[in-house]
Amino acid sequence: MTIENELFNLALNARTNAYAPYSGFAVGAAILASEKAMFSGCNVENVSYPCGTCAETGAIAAMVAAGYRQIKAILIIADTDEIRPCGNCLQKISEFATPETLIYCANLQQIVKTYRLIDLLPQQFSFSERKDGK
Numbered sequence: 001m002t003i004e005n006e007l008f009n010l011a012l013n014a015r016t017n018a019y020a021p022y023s024g025f026a027v028g029a030a031i032l033a034s035e036k037a038m039f040s041g042c043n044v045e046n047v048s049y050p051c052g053t054c055a056e057t058g059a060i061a062a063m064v065a066a067g068y069r070q071i072k073a074i075l076i077i078a079d080t081d082e083i084r085p086c087g088n089c090l091q092k093i094s095e096f097a098t099p100e101t102l103i104y105c106a107n108l109q110q111i112v113k114t115y116r117l118i119d120l121l122p123q124q125f126s127f128s129e130r131k132d133g134k
């Protein structure tokens with residue numbers, strides 16, 4: 001199975017656990033963090049709407065909690081051809097990615113679009129005094 005297919009299946013499966021009673025819009029995400037490590041997430045909404053979290057956020061948290069700090073690729077899945085990470089998630093992805101990191105956007109059947117992070121977020125927020133020197 002290709003890495004893309006593995007990410008697809010992982011994200012599709014995570015999406016089935018999405019908690020989205022307010023929007024009715026279930027999203028899944030899966031991250032390739034290393035050759036052997038993949039992490040998934042789903043959106044988790046809240047009755048206090050702004051408290052809800054995106055699928056990408058959940059996958060990033062799972063990755064970091066497991067000790068990984070690199071997003072080599074990420075796949076987002078929803079029941080639409082139009083899915084793309086929101087602006088907030090692009091910034092979160094950029095913390096652990098490079099401008100060339102691939103973002104696969106999938107409907108429930110297949111990947112419909114592939115972007116590089118730089119295509120969707122050409123100028124992320126950063127600051128020169130970062131302690132890690134990036």
Ligand code: THU
Binds near residue numbers: 045
């Ligand atoms: N959502 C995600 O999980 N990821 C995105 O990139 C876009 C939006 C979720 C948030 C909310 O639970 C629902 O989709 C509708 O906006």
